[in-house]
Amino acid sequence: MPAQLDTSVIDSWHRNTDPWVAAIRNGEIESRTLVTNAAIVDTVRAHAPQTAVDLGCGEGWLVRALPEVRMIGVDAIAGLVEAAQAAGGGEFRCLSYEQIAQGELQLAADLAVCNFSLIGKEAVEGLFVAAPSFLRRGGHLVVQTVHPLLACGEQAYADGWREGSWAGFNSGFQDAPPWYFRTLSNWIALFENNGLRIREMREPLHPQSGKPASLILVGQLPE
Amino acid sequence: MPAQLDTSVIDSWHRNTDPWVAAIRNGEIESRTLVTNAAIVDTVRAHAPQTAVDLGCGEGWLVRALPEVRMIGVDAIAGLVEAAQAAGGGEFRCLSYEQIAQGELQLAADLAVCNFSLIGKEAVEGLFVAAPSFLRRGGHLVVQTVHPLLACGEQAYADGWREGSWAGFNSGFQDAPPWYFRTLSNWIALFENNGLRIREMREPLHPQSGKPASLILVGQLPE
Numbered sequence: 455m456p457a458q459l460d461t462s463v464i465d466s467w468h469r470n471t472d473p474w475v476a477a478i479r480n481g482e483i484e485s486r487t488l489v490t491n492a493a494i495v496d497t498v499r500a501h502a503p504q505t506a507v508d509l510g511c512g513e514g515w516l517v518r519a520l521p522e523v524r525m526i527g528v529d530a531i532a533g534l535v536e537a538a539q540a541a542g543g544g545e546f547r548c549l550s551y552e553q554i555a556q557g558e559l560q561l562a563a564d565l566a567v568c569n570f571s572l573i574g575k576e577a578v579e580g581l582f583v584a585a586p587s588f589l590r591r592g593g594h595l596v597v598q599t600v601h602p603l604l605a606c607g608e609q610a611y612a613d614g615w616r617e618g619s620w621a622g623f624n625s626g627f628q629d630a631p632p633w634y635f636r637t638l639s640n641w642i643a644l645f646e647n648n649g650l651r652i653r654e655m656r657e658p659l660h661p662q663s664g665k666p667a668s669l670i671l672v673g674q675l676p677e
Numbered sequence: 678m679p680a681q682l683d684t685s686v687i688d689s690w691h692r693n694t695d696p697w698v699a700a701i702r703n704g705e706i707e708s709r710t711l712v713t714n715a716a717i718v719d720t721v722r723a724h725a726p727q728t729a730v731d732l733g734c735g736e737g738w739l740v741r742a743l744p745e746v747r748m749i750g751v752d753a754i755a756g757l758v759e760a761a762q763a764a765g766g767g768e769f770r771c772l773s774y775e776q777i778a779q780g781e782l783q784l785a786a787d788l789a790v791c792n793f794s795l796i797g798k799e800a801v802e803g804l805f806v807a808a809p810s811f812l813r814r815g816g817h818l819v820v821q822t823v824h825p826l827l828a829c830g831e832q833a834y835a836d837g838w839r840e841g842s843w844a845g846f847n848s849g850f851q852d853a854p855p856w857y858f859r860t861l862s863n864w865i866a867l868f869e870n871n872g873l874r875i876r877e878m879r880e881p882l883h884p885q886s887g888k889p890a891s892l893i894l895v896g897q898l899p900e
Contacts, residue, residue, distance in 0.1 A: 601826070603824070603826040603827065603888075603889070604826065606888075609887075610882075610887035610888075611880065611882060611887060611888050611889060612882075612887075637880055638861070638878055638880060638892075639877075639878045639879055639880050642875065642877065642878045643877070646875070646876060646877065651874055651875075652865065652869070652874075652875045653869060654862075654865065654866070654869065655861060655862045655865045656862055657834065657860055657861060657862050659833070659834060659835075664832075664833035664834060664835075665826075665829075665833075665834050666826070666834060669861075
């Protein structure tokens, strides 16, 4: 059984599918168009995978941005998967992280990528446990997420669920999903405790602030 | 040849030996007495080393705080080593990081600890390269340092030398040493590029701010 707040993340995304597809395809999220889209593409390309899986692929832009990689995009939200399939450029499947944790995504991919798609708690933890079911031995897991200290804001720096917000997004969005705040230490433990060796971090800088626009973590399963 | 700024770090410490010994022994640095001293002791104890080496041990408090560990303290500043030897509680040697990089510290310690003692650039990088000369196979390197994003201040988040400051210290201090600012990504690369697997991070919280008072990184040499 997925935890209640993990479920409410999915519920919210079901209600925001159309504005999300429009926001991504119209380039409405400045930090993405300025910094983080290129950063995740560059990080994946640095590993030159032949096969990859995009976990929480949304409407599929990252799969389309990597035409040289044989790539599968997976998302829990049927409306997003349909939008991805309509745009093409790869194979797209509708699966939740809980289904993946139960072994329903049997792959031996060179690389898995999660681009701002690890929002929940138990759902995310189950996905990490399941990494050997979708990655080959020696395969890499690449995660882009908010930089913990910058995303922490005024609240105490401690792991926990937080209320979501669509501040800065267009008015078509509603009912922002809650999100599980993880400290840097928590991210490191999530990789290490599941046998994924931290190989690299990247902190792509926002050109205006000179501060990181995100944190990218790269882990590797044992050979 | 040590780089010029690495040398000026050492020069500054030679001029500040006496006020430093007094500041540590009188508990004048609040973040240390409130948070970071206990945090580094706890982190070392979590690995239950039988033998350890404190690199940049200063006046030796950490060696004395871990009486159950057979421990050697090493520092480049003769005045600090003399103060440490006078207080006792372990063996203390006067060696620079450059000397250690040249193989002058032949040990097979279970653990090496650097408590706010990695201030320079090339000197620090040489110390990491030399880790297998003072750590046994499978041994741990524990580093406590400033938390990069919090220590960055208003400047751009980029590796580089910065001017030092004794702000907040007593008026006996003079000529603050320059220090080499490292991003989080740089620290990760420093471990990984030298074969040290990042096993854990800790972010001990300051009780007043609720934000990290430091960053502790734990790396491990291959078994």
